[in-house]
Amino acid sequence: xxxxxxxxxxxxxxxxxxxxxxxxxxxxxxxxxxxxxxxxxxxxxxxxxxxxxxxxxxxxxxxxxxxxxxxxxxxxxxxxxxxxxxxxxxxxxxxxxxxxxxxxxxxxxxxxxxxxxxxxxxxxxxxxxxxxxxxxxxxxxxxxxxxxxxxxxxxxxxxxxxxxxxxxxxxxxxxxxxxxxxxxxxxxxxxxxxxxxxxxxxxxxxxxxxxxxxxxxxxxxxxxxxxxxxxxxxxxxxxxxxxxxxxxxxxxxxxxxxxxxxxxxxxxxxxxxxxxxxxxxxxxxxxxxxxxxxxxxxxxxxxxxxxxxxxxxxxxxxxxxxxxxxxxxxxxxxxxxxxxxxxxxxxxxxxxxxxxxxxxxxxxxxxxxxxxxxxxxxxxxxxxxxxxxxxxxxxxxxxxxxxxxxxxxxxxxxxxxxxxxxxxxxxxxxxxxxxxxxxxxxxxxxxxxxxx
Numbered sequence: 469x470x471x472x473x474x475x476x477x478x479x480x481x482x483x484x485x486x487x488x489x490x491x492x493x494x495x496x497x498x499x500x501x502x503x504x505x506x507x508x509x510x511x512x513x514x515x516x517x518x519x520x521x522x523x524x525x526x527x528x529x530x531x532x533x534x535x536x537x538x539x540x541x542x543x544x545x546x547x548x549x550x551x552x553x554x555x556x557x558x559x560x561x562x563x564x565x566x567x568x569x570x571x572x573x574x575x576x577x578x579x580x581x582x583x584x585x586x587x588x589x590x591x592x593x594x595x596x597x598x599x600x601x602x603x604x605x606x607x608x609x610x611x612x613x614x615x616x617x618x619x620x621x622x623x624x625x626x627x628x629x630x631x632x633x634x635x636x637x638x639x640x641x642x643x644x645x646x647x648x649x650x651x652x653x654x655x656x657x658x659x660x661x662x663x664x665x666x667x668x669x670x671x672x673x674x675x676x677x678x679x680x681x682x683x684x685x686x687x688x689x690x691x692x693x694x695x696x697x698x699x700x701x702x703x704x705x706x707x708x709x710x711x712x713x714x715x716x717x718x719x720x721x722x723x724x725x726x727x728x729x730x731x732x733x734x735x736x737x738x739x740x741x742x743x744x745x746x747x748x749x750x751x752x753x754x755x756x757x758x759x760x761x762x763x764x765x766x767x768x769x770x771x772x773x774x775x776x777x778x779x780x781x782x783x784x785x786x787x788x789x790x791x792x793x794x795x796x797x798x799x800x801x802x803x804x805x806x807x808x809x810x811x812x813x814x815x816x817x818x819x820x821x822x823x824x825x826x827x828x829x830x831x832x833x834x835x836x837x838x839x840x841x842x843x844x845x846x847x848x849x850x851x852x853x854x855x856x857x858x859x860x861x862x863x864x865x866x867x868x869x870x871x872x873x874x875x876x877x878x879x880x881x882x883x884x885x886x887x888x889x890x891x892x893x894x895x896x897x898x899x900x901x902x903x904x905x906x907x908x909x910x911x912x913x914x915x916x917x918x919x920x
Contacts, residue, residue, distance in 0.1 A: 486574075496569065521552065566584075607680055612673070631647065660690075700801065718803065726833065765894075789829055
């Protein structure tokens with residue numbers, strides 16, 4: 469990573485912003501798509517770090533939690549979030565959607581507070597920070613000096629983001645700003661940087677990034693090349709379904725691309741040990757039991773699903789554990805021309821960073837993509853199970869042609885990982901999208917049949 473030159477930190481002009489912002493953020497945070505605690509009120513807010521990034525823009529790291537809820541280790545439950553808040557006397561109508569509120573007390577009383585990422589001027593100033601490496605208080609801005617980043621690129625916010633916020637600059641670069649922050653190097657910086665070193669062109673390389681050193685070292689955002697003419701796999705699959713076109717050639721090529729990324733990951737990171745199927749089966753069983761307690765519809769199928777995990781403990785361990793994507797599905801891949809690209813290596817943000825960075829079986833990624841084909845096929849009526857089966861077959865065949873081993877011949881492994889994914893989907897849909905519950909339940913019925 470590029471070294472930084474020290475810049476003069478801005479003076480912290482707001483001594484205690486939470487006196488002004490606390491009430492506003494308690495109401496605003498739960499309404500944001502990237503906020504994890506939507507099912508409970510924010511009762512605890514703590515300031516972890518504050519930096520005036522430039523005049524009128526505060527960079528904050530805050531801890532948001534709920535009184536009485538404890539983390540597994542016994543400490544207070546909650547998450548660290550990154551906020552960039554603009555402060556003005558008057559807010560222009562174009563920033564109405566970004567408005568957070570107007571404090572009635574504290575040092576910001578009477579000022580308009582808004583989400584600065586939605587302000588074109590603030591977004592351009594943030595890009596300028598990335599173009600000129602340096603430090604601002606605990607914030608460190610770094611870049612790859614071999615890639616020129618011109619100034620004056622018009623920014624726009626992507627509306628499709630869920631767990632983070634992304635800005636596109638002039639259809640040339642995309643900046644992902646992580647909202648939920650955990651200590652350590654984020655895989656969405658670590659993995660693409662390592663794959664670039666391997667010469668893997670399936671993943672856009674990081675161009676610039678920024679991090680914090682306080683209260684702990686953590687990645688805050690990553691700038692990469694943007695693929696303006698690309699379409700994500702989910703959109704392409706639904707389009708093929710709606711028009712009646714065959715998607716198996718794309719699925720085959722996607723399988724090849726996945727295998728190439730896995731091979732590059734295996735070269736870029738230390739290899740894991742042999743597959744520990746017994747421990748993996750125990751963890752899967754524990755997740756199934758917890759899900760069955762929470763979702764009654766799952767209980768009749770539990771014995772059959774348990775058989776998939778019991779069989780896993782004694783089956784072929786399969787390929788060695790290695791770094792993987794961790795949350796692979798059709799929404800995490802892009803096709804530009806005829807080439808497939810893999811994006812979003814952050815993994816599941818709800819899981820600890822150490823777990824997301826750990827070596828795991830590549831079969832987990834394969835199972836995630838197979839489940840995604842099933843989800844796509846369920847989006848139109850009548851349901852097209854044969855479409856999903858053909859895509860699944862083509863994807864595995866494409867993977868086998870590059871990887872040197874065939875996922876279809878690791879039946880016990882594939883069934884167990886696909887079952888574990890479907891159990892996760894059932895729990896998610898029951899909690900967040902009950903109308904979608906029949907989609908994973910159809911897979912549960914199939915996978916519960918012993919030997920399927």
